[in-house]
Amino acid sequence: MTAELTVERSDRQRRILSRLPWWIAALVLVGIALVWIFPFLWMLSASLKDSMEMFSGGLRLWPDKFVWDNYARAWNDAHFGRYLINTILVTVITVVIVTVRCALAGYVLARYRFRGSKLFLGILVATLFVPTGYTIIPVVKISMQLHLIDSLSGMILALSGGAYVSAILLYYGYFRQIPRELEEAALVDGAGFVRTFFSVMLPLAMPVTATVAVLTFIATWNAFFLPLVFTFSRPDLRTVSVGMQAFVGETATDWSGMAAAGVISIVPVVVLFIFLQRYFVEGISGAVKS
Amino acid sequence: MTSRSVQLSRRQDRRSRSATAAVDRPRHGWQKTTWIWVFLLPTVVLYGLYTIYPIIASYWYSLVEWNGFDSGQKFVGLSNYREVFADPLFWNSFKVTLLFMLLVVPARVLLTLLMAMILNSPKLPLIGVLRSAFFIPVVTTTAIIGVVMRFVLDPASGPVSSVLAKLGFGGVDFLGDQHLALPAAAVLYIWKFFGVTMIYWLAALQTIPYELYEAARIDGAGTWQLFRHITLPMLKPFLIIITVLTIEETFHNFDLMYTLTAGGPYFHTEIIEIYIYRWAFAAPIPQLGHASAAAVVFGLLVAIVGALQLWALYTGRRLRGEQR
Numbered sequence: 001m002t003a004e005l006t007v008e009r010s011d012r013q014r015r016i017l018s019r020l021p022w023w024i025a026a027l028v029l030v031g032i033a034l035v036w037i038f039p040f041l042w043m044l045s046a047s048l049k050d051s052m053e054m055f056s057g058g059l060r061l062w063p064d065k066f067v068w069d070n071y072a073r074a075w076n077d078a079h080f081g082r083y084l085i086n087t088i089l090v091t092v093i094t095v096v097i098v099t100v101r102c103a104l105a106g107y108v109l110a111r112y113r114f115r116g117s118k119l120f121l122g123i124l125v126a127t128l129f130v131p132t133g134y135t136i137i138p139v140v141k142i143s144m145q146l147h148l149i150d151s152l153s154g155m156i157l158a159l160s161g162g163a164y165v166s167a168i169l170l171y172y173g174y175f176r177q178i179p180r181e182l183e184e185a186a187l188v189d190g191a192g193f194v195r196t197f198f199s200v201m202l203p204l205a206m207p208v209t210a211t212v213a214v215l216t217f218i219a220t221w222n223a224f225f226l227p228l229v230f231t232f233s234r235p236d237l238r239t240v241s242v243g244m245q246a247f248v249g250e251t252a253t254d255w256s257g258m259a260a261a262g263v264i265s266i267v268p269v270v271v272l273f274i275f276l277q278r279y280f281v282e283g284i285s286g287a288v289k290s
Numbered sequence: 291m292t293s294r295s296v297q298l299s300r301r302q303d304r305r306s307r308s309a310t311a312a313v314d315r316p317r318h319g320w321q322k323t324t325w326i327w328v329f330l331l332p333t334v335v336l337y338g339l340y341t342i343y344p345i346i347a348s349y350w351y352s353l354v355e356w357n358g359f360d361s362g363q364k365f366v367g368l369s370n371y372r373e374v375f376a377d378p379l380f381w382n383s384f385k386v387t388l389l390f391m392l393l394v395v396p397a398r399v400l401l402t403l404l405m406a407m408i409l410n411s412p413k414l415p416l417i418g419v420l421r422s423a424f425f426i427p428v429v430t431t432t433a434i435i436g437v438v439m440r441f442v443l444d445p446a447s448g449p450v451s452s453v454l455a456k457l458g459f460g461g462v463d464f465l466g467d468q469h470l471a472l473p474a475a476a477v478l479y480i481w482k483f484f485g486v487t488m489i490y491w492l493a494a495l496q497t498i499p500y501e502l503y504e505a506a507r508i509d510g511a512g513t514w515q516l517f518r519h520i521t522l523p524m525l526k527p528f529l530i531i532i533t534v535l536t537i538e539e540t541f542h543n544f545d546l547m548y549t550l551t552a553g554g555p556y557f558h559t560e561i562i563e564i565y566i567y568r569w570a571f572a573a574p575i576p577q578l579g580h581a582s583a584a585a586v587v588f589g590l591l592v593a594i595v596g597a598l599q600l601w602a603l604y605t606g607r608r609l610r611g612e613q614r
Contacts, residue, residue: 025408104329134586218429
């Protein structure tokens with residue numbers, strides 16, 4: 001009886017001991033991770049301090065006194081309330097447009113061979129990495145000709161028209177691997193081209209849709225170059241990323257207000273990421289898969 | 291971000307099995323063709339207008355003298371290119387872009403590999419939290435990070451300089467120093483996009499069957515031997531793909547550079563995108579022809595790397611094919 005107990009205990013001890021190095025490694029990594037996310041912690045703490053403490057506080061993260069007024073200043077005086085609404089509007093509409101157009105194009109390119117389909121795909125792949133700095137001048141010119149510059153709708157169209165080749169390719173890859181029988185069954189049931197897509201194929205591609213939507217959401221929310229150029233003469237149309245840059249230009253001394261504005265702008269994407277990170281990671285690893 | 295999320299190998303097998311049977315043949319009439327083009331229409335219009343057309347139009351714009359979006363264009367032949375090539379600041383931005391790439395790419399590719407291997411060990415506790423922590427900078431707005439980092443690195447009262455002051459180094463102005471600005475920006479860039487490359491590597495690592503390690507361990511192989519003879523050879527094809535992907539990504543760096551330093555001090559961090567921006571939007575009299583010529587040269591540089599990319603994909607696939 002006693003012998004059995006000691007054997008059991010030493011067994012458990014050994015197991016714990018063998019796990020020990022891993023726990024130490026994890027602790028070290030947690031330390032590194034804390035340094036890693038320090039800029040965010042610093043921003044959060046700065047947004048709650050008053051300016052005096054901000055400049056003298058050094059590294060201490062916990063504020064002496066919580067100052068919520070910084071948020072009020074960022075929201076009202078620095079117009080981040082409006083910038084946030086602009087950003088949400090632009091992002092949501094762009095996500096819808098991009099997801100729909102990429103699903104449609106990816107589906108057709110994957111399932112049908114038609115005149116020009118190879119060329120179409122070739123052009124898409126060739127323009128996979130076109131940087132905004134290259135296309136920006138003609139984009140502005142054409143937006144002026146269409147009277148779309150200085151407007152949110154112009155910004156939305158330009159954002160949904162740029163890049164996102166990888167989204168089409170994600171749909172393309174997914175629709176290609178769906179067996180043909182499924183389409184034939186839909187055809188037998190009397191579904192036409194459009195019905196087959198919307199009631200059979202698109203619901204099947206839900207995981208891809210989620211991935212594309214999340215990736216597009218984050219790309220659009222974080223977009224800077226296009227929104228910057230589209231709002232030169234319309235400060236009221238700025239998105240949060242452009243607003244932040246302008247804020248610093250206008251009031252270089254209001255650090256805590258700036259930090260509050262940063263928190264307001266970044267929290268939505270971080271929350272989205274925490275809840276939907278699976279889709280996000282899937283989308284990124286898709287680049288290596290192909 | 292569980293290990294489930296990067297499910298590379300399984301998905302791929304499924305795809306390769308059914309890919310051959312999947313493509314439909316054209317046995318339908320004009321109706322189907324019409325629908326095909328209706329489906330493609332939004333992409334043709336938007337993508338055509340805002341990506342394809344600008345690529346082509348840039349060539350025309352690079353051949354004209356054009357001072358402002360509202361004013362007229364005058365054909366001047368290749369003189370914009372002559373001016374661009376004669377401008378030492380253009381070559382400076384070219385050099386800065388390449389130098390930045392050299393600073394960023396090796397560190398990003400190798401450090402992320404190391405971290406991915408650590409975060410791929412099945413016995414490590416807290417793995418999900420750790421992966422998320424290292425990934426979180428990726429999703430945040432680059433332009434805002436650039437602005438915030440200017441304050442974090444502020445030589446007078448930023449947190450970094452107060453740490454350095456305690457250690458005995460006072461007043462290092464990372465972003466204001468000619469020699470430090472670009473390396474500092476490179477470090478921030480690596481930090482910001484570390485997570486992306488890390489996910490690439492995690493995806494690559496998960497293509498290696500776990501049984502392979504177990505079999506080798508039964509045969510008495512140690513950790514180093516496992517790495518040397520299994521992990522490394524299995525990752526070789528991915529190394530090419532991931533390196534080229536990372537190179538391409540470093541060209542998209544306007545947001546961080548512009549908000550961090552705006553090209554300063556004295557053009558020491560002026561990448562080509564900022565050079566183009568300066569001539570087109572920030573000059574008192576915009577020189578859009580000049581900026582377009584620089585843009586075309588930049589586009590060619592990206593295209594060369596893009597061609598490299600296709601070659602890398604092809605080679606990578608062949609290497610992987612040989613191994614199976």
